[in-house]
Amino acid sequence: MRASRCAIGILAVLILGVPALAQQSWFSETLVRSREAQQAFQYIDQNQDRQLEEWIRITGIPAPSGQELQRALYMESEMKQAGLDEVFRDKAGNVVGRLYGTGAGPVVVFAAHMDTVHPAGTPVKVRQEGDTLYAPGVFDNSASCSNLLQAIRAIRHSGARLQGSLVFVATVQEEVGLKGMRAFLEENRGKVGLLVAMDGGLGSVSYGALGIHWIRFLYSAEGAHTNNSRGKPNPNRAVARAILDISRLPVPGPESESSAICNIGMIGGGKVFNAMSQESFFTVDLRSTDPGLLKDLDAQITLLAETAARTENVGFRKEVVSENPAGGTESQLAERRRHPIVQTGVDVLNYLLKDSYPGIKVGAVASGSTDGNVGVEMGIPTIAVGRTFGRDQHTLQESAEIKPLFLATKQIILLAFALGRLEPGWP
């Protein structure tokens, strides 16, 4: 009897699930019912055609990393027209717009990067097929630029009074090491209360940072004509040896909480058939959310790369191209997860998804690869949220769905009201 009661108990737990730890959230449906939220939503619904048109226009303004000026000028002029209290371009080239609060709330920063990975000259004309747009950069991150501008207009239109100040930043050079965001946060050290990065597909809310190390290993030797090459040091052999050794290195996979991934993306060296290479290289893209593992693997890879040079008797050089720090694993970030900004992000998105996409329920992930990483690194409560559904970002086939864009814009509005603390007095 006792045993069977116990079995029923276990069964009940299996069916009902173990109750998740309740996380504090600043979202509530009362907020959605407020007059301000309803007016802002109405603005989004009634201006979908214009928003779509603007999204296409933004995508059509080329903005390779470091060459964002044209797009920045557009963002700046639209932010000014939307009636923010202050709009300017900072030293790094970011466009910054502020909407002052009544003073009692936090400074909440919303950031969308303007740059694309596509080099100058890439055709950026948008093609529409049904509910999908196709063009390089249409998803990453023109969609967020569109969301940013339209959310600003809707918030202004709603007449909302917030206790906190909202700062909208269209950043530069996200794709080449989060440079614009870093410059902005360093210039505003201690002044940012909460940070929302607008990037990535709609889905999980990120509150961590994937650490990324980009390394180039270079091997050199005197070189020689093929006829005189017998027995001479050969940088290409060192490259081959190093790559084979590195590929045998055990790297913990996603089954482990502390996982990593390593890719050798580029390899090169030598100029002609009939001579030895004088300089050869390969690159490593090493990623992990665990700072300890990242450092450890970097050291092991460097040792193997260096040993290959010694074995082959060639010159060796390690070039650190960029190092974006890791935020921590899920357990290392347990404290961050408890900050209400994370659950607020999850609740807002699930609330909006539940009608149009009842099958989708999102959660929070202790990773991230956006401007938000800099916030995580600096200890600012940070989340990254998506812009619409889409595919094939960073390729010429990049595409994005139109309808979920409007949902993502509403997401930004609710986040602004929840994090910036809409003044009581609703509805």
Ligand SMILES: [Zn+2]
């Ligand atoms: Zn992006």
